[in-house]
Amino acid sequence: MREEIIVSGRNNPLIDPLLHVWHWEIPVYLFLGGLAAGLMFFAALYTIRNRENNYKVAVQIAPMFASIALILGLGALFLDLHHKLYFWRLYTTIRLASPMSWGAWILMIVTPISFIWSALHIKSIFPNWDWKFEVIEELLEFFTKYKKVLAWIMLISSAILGIYTGILLSAFNARPLWNTSIMGPLFLASGLSAGTAMVIWISKNHDERKRFAQLDLMIIGIELFLIIHMFMGFLASTQVQIDAANLFLGGEYTASFWIFVVILGMIVPAILEGLELKGYKIPIVIPAILVLFGSVMLRIIISYAGQASRWLY
Amino acid sequence: MAIDTKKCVGCSDCVVACQTENNVPIGYCRDWVVEVMDGTYPQLEIELRSERCNHCENSPCVRCCPTGASHYADGGIVLVTKNECIGCSACIASCPYDARYVHPDGYVDKCTFCLHRVKKGMQPACVAVCPTKCMYFGDLNDPRSDVSKILKKRKHKTLIPEAGTKPQLYFLI
Ligand code: SF4
Numbered sequence: 183m184r185e186e187i188i189v190s191g192r193n194n195p196l197i198d199p200l201l202h203v204w205h206w207e208i209p210v211y212l213f214l215g216g217l218a219a220g221l222m223f224f225a226a227l228y229t230i231r232n233r234e235n236n237y238k239v240a241v242q243i244a245p246m247f248a249s250i251a252l253i254l255g256l257g258a259l260f261l262d263l264h265h266k267l268y269f270w271r272l273y274t275t276i277r278l279a280s281p282m283s284w285g286a287w288i289l290m291i292v293t294p295i296s297f298i299w300s301a302l303h304i305k306s307i308f309p310n311w312d313w314k315f316e317v318i319e320e321l322l323e324f325f326t327k328y329k330k331v332l333a334w335i336m337l338i339s340s341a342i343l344g345i346y347t348g349i350l351l352s353a354f355n356a357r358p359l360w361n362t363s364i365m366g367p368l369f370l371a372s373g374l375s376a377g378t379a380m381v382i383w384i385s386k387n388h389d390e391r392k393r394f395a396q397l398d399l400m401i402i403g404i405e406l407f408l409i410i411h412m413f414m415g416f417l418a419s420t421q422v423q424i425d426a427a428n429l430f431l432g433g434e435y436t437a438s439f440w441i442f443v444v445i446l447g448m449i450v451p452a453i454l455e456g457l458e459l460k461g462y463k464i465p466i467v468i469p470a471i472l473v474l475f476g477s478v479m480l481r482i483i484i485s486y487a488g489q490a491s492r493w494l495y
Numbered sequence: 496m497a498i499d500t501k502k503c504v505g506c507s508d509c510v511v512a513c514q515t516e517n518n519v520p521i522g523y524c525r526d527w528v529v530e531v532m533d534g535t536y537p538q539l540e541i542e543l544r545s546e547r548c549n550h551c552e553n554s555p556c557v558r559c560c561p562t563g564a565s566h567y568a569d570g571g572i573v574l575v576t577k578n579e580c581i582g583c584s585a586c587i588a589s590c591p592y593d594a595r596y597v598h599p600d601g602y603v604d605k606c607t608f609c610l611h612r613v614k615k616g617m618q619p620a621c622v623a624v625c626p627t628k629c630m631y632f633g634d635l636n637d638p639r640s641d642v643s644k645i646l647k648k649r650k651h652k653t654l655i656p657e658a659g660t661k662p663q664l665y666f667l668i
């Protein structure tokens with residue numbers, strides 16, 4: 183028998199007995215970042231493919247929600263900081279080895295793009311909108327001329343943002359649950375899925391809804407594949423990663439993960455969307471809200487469970 | 496630093512000395528003593544280890560810090576610059592040894608190997624106070640330092656080397 187105890191006593195707040203330095207702020211920040219990435223990705227994609235008129239809501243209106251999500255997300259990140267007065271230090275250096283750092287910088291790029299994009303389309307919601315200043319009108323005209331270029335930049339930067347939300351966690355080798363390269367694609371897929379759900383929710387156009395429901399079905403399929411893949415990887419790995427997987431396979435997070443994330447957040451909405459596509463009448467907000475809920479829960483549960491997973495020594 | 500697990504008696508003087516020397520806030524500690532008990536009575540084997548930040552050579556805490564607040568000082572000691580730290584806690588999540596904590600003032604804090612004492616030619620507080628003289632501190636690159644000499648003589652180990660951080664705290668076994 184082996185027993186290991188700290189005899190001098192160690193009860194550092196937030197560290198002992200199990201690490202819990204990150205509460206809801208970081209997962210919410212990651213969710214909002216992922217959602218914004220999803221919304222902006224599809225807006226850019228359909229602009230590049232000249233489908234702007236078919237998918238009006240996705241291209242013109244959804245990115246405004248992305249701007250809001252990004253502001254709220256940055257707010258959540260700020261709330262998480264313990265030494266808030268020094269926030270600006272984030273922007274005095276670029277440290278490529280630190281995901282926190284390049285995440286902060288990618289947000290600095292993505293947020294203004296989302297604002298510009300929203301400004302370009304504000305007249306489609308408020309036809310009488312008046313910018314008051316000549317300069318702004320001129321600036322927007324300039325961006326309208328190069329909209330395709332802007333769309334390409336937005337496409338790439340939003341994909342990076344989406345992957346970043348997962349890499350932030352996967353870069354920590356101290357937490358075996360996070361330390362898998364599946365985290366990047368999984369969080370990107372989850373963000374894209376949240377983006378499609380949002381479009382389905384706010385769009386009134388039948389064709390647009392149908393297209394995004396098809397997209398969402400496909401993305402949910404990819405997510406399920408990635409999740410299975412993640413567990414296969416863990417179970418075939420070292421003891422610490424087997425232990426990490428067991429948090430979800432009988433351990434503390436089993437019920438919450440499988441019920442909230444997989445069943446309610448993926449399988450149920452996929453079935454509902456599938457039925458809707460087949461012609462059954464289903465209030466479309468239900469699957470949309472379930473997908474968004476699943477996407478938040480995925481990040482909350484992974485980030486809490488990750489802090490509970492550790493090396494043995 | 497090298498620590499002799501055979502000499503340590505688990506008195507926790509090092510913990511108190513550190514708290515006093517470094518004004519560690521009440522309820523926190525930068526070092527701690529672990530007791531590992533193996534076997535069943537009466538065949539018991541005990542290992543006592545005074546642990547702290549390992550001042551890793553490939554430290555994930557320095558790598559993931561977005562501001563450069565966590566850095567290597569001369570000689571490889573890993574330090575946090577208070578007024579560069581934003582308190583994002585990324586370094587805390589990245590340390591496999593849970594050696595860091597958030598100071599009540601907001602910045603992240605941890606063992607400094609008492610660099611302020613070392614600069615004056617003194618030993619770190621924990622080393623100086625240890626009643627069994629079980630700790631050896633010095634420059635690992637200098638073959639004549641106490642720590643290099645003892646590591647040459649004695650069998651030793653580091654904690655979870657498989658985490659890939661190249662820890663620089665050696666336990667004599
Ligand atoms: S023990 Fe932890 S805090 Fe210390 S250098 Fe290594 S990773 Fe960083």
Ligand code: SF4
Nearest residue numbers: 560580581583584586
């Ligand atoms: S909490 Fe401070 S020292 Fe740690 S990673 Fe963030 S900025 Fe760097």
